[in-house]
Amino acid sequence: MDSLYIAWRYVCYYRFKSATLVACVTLIVSLPLALEVLLDASERQFTARARQTPLVIGAKGSALDLVMNTLYFDDEIPEMISMAAAEKVTDSDLALPIPISARFKARGNPIVGTTLDYFEFRGLRIGQGRMLAMLGDCVLGATVADNLGLKTGDSLVQSPESLFDLAGVYPLKMKVVGILEKAFTPDDLAVFVDLKTDWVIQGLGHGHQDVTRLQDPTLVLKRTETNVAATTKLYHYTEITVDTVDTFHFHGDLNRYPITAVIAVPYDAKSGTRLRGRYLASDESQQIIVPEAVIDGLLQNIFRIKKVLDAVIGVVALATVLALILVFVLSLRLRQQEMRTMFKIGCQGLMITRLMAAEILLIAVSSGALCLIIAITTRVYAADLVRFLFIR
Numbered sequence: 001m002d003s004l005y006i007a008w009r010y011v012c013y014y015r016f017k018s019a020t021l022v023a024c025v026t027l028i029v030s031l032p033l034a035l036e037v038l039l040d041a042s043e044r045q046f047t048a049r050a051r052q053t054p055l056v057i058g059a060k061g062s063a064l065d066l067v068m069n070t071l072y073f074d075d076e077i078p079e080m081i082s083m084a085a086a087e088k089v090t091d092s093d094l095a096l097p098i099p100i101s102a103r104f105k106a107r108g109n110p111i112v113g114t115t116l117d118y119f120e121f122r123g124l125r126i127g128q129g130r131m132l133a134m135l136g137d138c139v140l141g142a143t144v145a146d147n148l149g150l151k152t153g154d155s156l157v158q159s160p161e162s163l164f165d166l167a168g169v170y171p172l173k174m175k176v177v178g179i180l181e182k183a184f185t186p187d188d189l190a191v192f193v194d195l196k197t198d199w200v201i202q203g204l205g206h207g208h209q210d211v212t213r214l215q216d217p218t219l220v221l222k223r224t225e226t227n228v229a230a231t232t233k234l235y236h237y238t239e240i241t242v243d244t245v246d247t248f249h250f251h252g253d254l255n256r257y258p259i260t261a262v263i264a265v266p267y268d269a270k271s272g273t274r275l276r277g278r279y280l281a282s283d284e285s286q287q288i289i290v291p292e293a294v295i296d297g298l299l300q301n302i303f304r305i306k307k308v309l310d311a312v313i314g315v316v317a318l319a320t321v322l323a324l325i326l327v328f329v330l331s332l333r334l335r336q337q338e339m340r341t342m343f344k345i346g347c348q349g350l351m352i353t354r355l356m357a358a359e360i361l362l363i364a365v366s367s368g369a370l371c372l373i374i375a376i377t378t379r380v381y382a383a384d385l386v387r388f389l390f391i392r
Contacts, residue, residue, distance in 0.1 A: 113198025129178035136240025
């Protein structure tokens with residue numbers, strides 16, 4: 001006990017050096033442990049969404065880009081397919097098709113065009129306002145609403161794809177009609193609209209003045225008994241309201257309109273297998289993939305990188321241990337006068353060894369206590385940390 005008391009007084013007196021040693025030991029021990037816990041939590045959260053999504057249908061190409069865009073609304077946009085892909089799944093009577101169009105953004109947040117089935121499939125609930133009902137409506141994820149400071153009744157303008165839009169498609173001003181409850185998934189970061197609103201954003205649907213009632217001759221290019229052709233001066237609405245919604249229309253077959261993917265929810269395991277078999281033909285232009293398998297492959301590559309990080313951490317840990325040994329050795333040389341004084345007052349060599357061991361023990365116990373606190377905190381708040389770092 002005497003040795004511990006003297007060592008304690010020494011550690012307190014040289015508090016800066018002692019705190020530095022404790023911090024070095026704590027970091028080198030707790031960093032790999034915390035990293036392991038966070039990786040496990042991120043893997044669980046990352047794969048949970050993939051496991052929840054049975055099948056994804058999209059154009060042939062990068063399966064990873066297709067999954068990341070469909071599940072996590074990533075910036076990499078896969079090749080577009082048409083609504084006929086969703087109709088094909090419906091006609092098969094094997095799965096529920098949920099079309100997805102994730103191509104545009106609004107103030108940095110992805111705009112996701114889909115159907116009401118998506119909200120039921122993901123278990124999303126309205127926290128404020130109401131669900132999509134009219135062309136031009138949008139529903140915000142909880143994080144989007146918080147970050148942009150928006151509430152129901154406000155408006156949100158779609159961001160143009162480029163600074164100069166040569167196609168003449170103007171950004172659409174959407175009305176915020178609802179805000180989703182916090183789901184702690186990528187859905188919190190999205191702006192949801194129905195597919196027709198998404199097609200309006202693409203310029204495939206539009207609303208304008210009634211050309212049959214135009215009186216301005218500069219707006220009429222050609223008029224016949226059955227048709228009126230308007231000039232480019234005709235005003236196109238960029239906001240869909242109760243007064244203008246009836247003027248919006250689409251040309252052509254809606255089954256040919258573009259989407260990025262279709263989430264297929266089989267009615268049972270056998271139906272899922274049969275549906276996958278229908279996309280195995282070599283001349284098939286679309287692919288059907290299992291998101292969980294794609295994400296597992298991605299995580300395997302990530303964990304290969306983790307092994308490299310573990311090796312780097314191991315080398316740094318070895319260097320830190322050697323540095324700590326050097327610090328103790330130099331400390332002994334600097335304390336030669338102190339040790340001579342101890343000899344003169346009757347302390348033996350064993351006593352000095354016990355004092356040094358007590359100092360090391362105090363530093364190790366302090367570091368161990370901090371490591372335990374960090375480990376418990378990381379494990380308790382691992383899910384929240386992953387959400388904050390990756391899902392915000």
